[in-house]
Structures are given as C-alpha cells and as structure tokens.
Amino acid sequence: MAGPPPKPWPTGEAQQLEPLVRRVLAPNPSPYTFTGTQTYIVGLGDGCAVIDPGPAQDDHVLALDAAIGDEHVCAIMCTHTHRDHSPAAKPLAARTGAPIIGCAPLVLDDTGPRADASFDRGYEPDRVLEDGEAMNGPGWTLTAVATPGHVSNHLCYALGESGALFTGDHVMGWSTSVVVPPDGDMGDYMRSLDKLHAREDRVYYPAHGEAIDKPRQLVRGMMGHRRQRENQILRHLHDDPHRAEEFVPKMYKGLDEKLHGAAKMSVTAHLIDLERRGLVTRSGELWETVSRAT
Numbered sequence: 001m002a003g004p005p006p007k008p009w010p011t012g013e014a015q016q017l018e019p020l021v022r023r024v025l026a027p028n029p030s031p032y033t034f035t036g037t038q039t040y041i042v043g044l045g046d047g048c049a050v051i052d053p054g055p056a057q058d059d060h061v062l063a064l065d066a067a068i069g070d071e072h073v074c075a076i077m078c079t080h081t082h083r084d085h086s087p088a089a090k091p092l093a094a095r096t097g098a099p100i101i102g103c104a105p106l107v108l109d110d111t112g113p114r115a116d117a118s119f120d121r122g123y124e125p126d127r128v129l130e131d132g133e134a135m136n137g138p139g140w141t142l143t144a145v146a147t148p149g150h151v152s153n154h155l156c157y158a159l160g161e162s163g164a165l166f167t168g169d170h171v172m173g174w175s176t177s178v179v180v181p182p183d184g185d186m187g188d189y190m191r192s193l194d195k196l197h198a199r200e201d202r203v204y205y206p207a208h209g210e211a212i213d214k215p216r217q218l219v220r221g222m223m224g225h226r227r228q229r230e231n232q233i234l235r236h237l238h239d240d241p242h243r244a245e246e247f248v249p250k251m252y253k254g255l256d257e258k259l260h261g262a263a264k265m266s267v268t269a270h271l272i273d274l275e276r277r278g279l280v281t282r283s284g285e286l287w288e289t290v291s292r293a294t
C-alpha cells in the first residue's frame, strides 16, 4: 500500500470530474481508507444519485448537502456495507427523502467471525439491485455489476452515458483490495477481476484514491499480482509448513506494522482458495502443500 499524497486534500469540496460526475472526499483518512472515502454524485442538476455516501460523520453529511443543494436525490447507492461506505445513507435519506437502492444487506451472525465490527449493521436498503439491474435518472443510467470478493455483497456501478465504472473497494489505484475471510473470498475476487477485465469501461472511479484512466491495464496488473502472491505462498510451503502469520514478514517486506493484520488476512484468503482447489491442506493452524502431506 502506498502512503497518501501530500496535504492539502480536497476534504468536503465538490469536485467536478466530468459533466455527469462530482466527487466529495470524507474526513476519514486512515491506513485503510487512504485520504478518506470518496462519495460520488451523478447527475446534471435535475436529479442525481449519490454513490457511497460514506461514514455518518456530521461534517461529511453537511458537505454532501451543500454539494447537492436543491437538486432532487433519486437514489442513494452503496457499493457495499463497510462502515466507511454506507452509514451516511440513513441520515442522507432522512434529509432528502431519497430511497436507498443497491447492494444487499449482509446477513451477519451475532457471534463468530462474520460479525465483524467493520460492517454497517444498520444498513437497510429500500431496493436491492441484482447483477445487471439498472437504476435510471434524468440523463443517467447506473447498472449494477456484481463483484463479490472484497466482501460478498459488493457491487460496482456502470454509468452507461459516459463509460465510467464506480468500483468501490473492488479495484483501487492506491492499493490492492483487502480480502478478509470468511465473508471476503479470494476465488470470488479473482473471478470479479476477470469480469471487469472483460468489460470496456473508459475510466474507474474508486471509493479511495484517484480515478483510473487505463482500467484494463490496472486490472491485468492486479490479476498478475495475485497470481504472484499465490506462487510465493506455494514456494514457501514447498520448503516448510507455515502458519498464516509466518508468511507476512517474508512476503510483505517493509510493510507498515499496522497493516500486518490485513496482510495476514490476505494470505489466509489465498490459502483458503488454494485449499478449495486441492493444492494445500491444513492441520490446526499449520498449512502445507498437498504433495508434502501425502
């Protein structure tokens, strides 16, 4: 992961990216969110959609209010329900009367690993979009592109009129996406990368970091990066059985200590995927290659 660019950041300002798209940066920078969550407003002034309203921080909701002005909000659309993406949907819906349309809520158990504090449990959509379903407003069409992997309920949104794709946390320029099992799934993530690679989108607008203007090239690079990680894991396992955390210092040299937990999660996500494919096996916390085990 790269560090954030030097300040000042345009926190709270509405930036016009193209005729149909404005962006407002939320004040929630962190090692996981880069400069913060970016909320997108899609529309020409006579009815808009708000994509990834962001964290429920008063100053961000006020900045969105100012950017929207008197414009009618047709829909509030979340790519997924991590706490830096969807919680502002509720206060924004209360202020504007707009419906919440888009990703499904996650069914989380009360106990166990899926009851993760990073998920927004208060998310209640008025309408869920399935893969390929569209939401229309004046002069725009946003079509859901199901992209599970980072989390199971992740959707990207394709803006038909301009060839832009809002990629949420699925593909970002500043960092690879964190895949946290069991809800995050590396096999799904790779299939969702394939899915984007087969598309012809002109530009990606991720929830964190700058717009990506050579999207297929970036996706191809990410697919290669994941395959490389997978090969590294298999090479280390060929030498010795490993616990997941033992891969991190070998594979992520120089990584900020704060991100070691996330790196371990990514390694674990790869291991689970390799296990499903019959290439590795585990006993307790120890992973080994299948050829070594037999």
Ligand SMILES: [Zn+2]
Pocket (backbone or CB within 6 Å): 080, 082, 150, 169
């Ligand atoms: Zn996320």
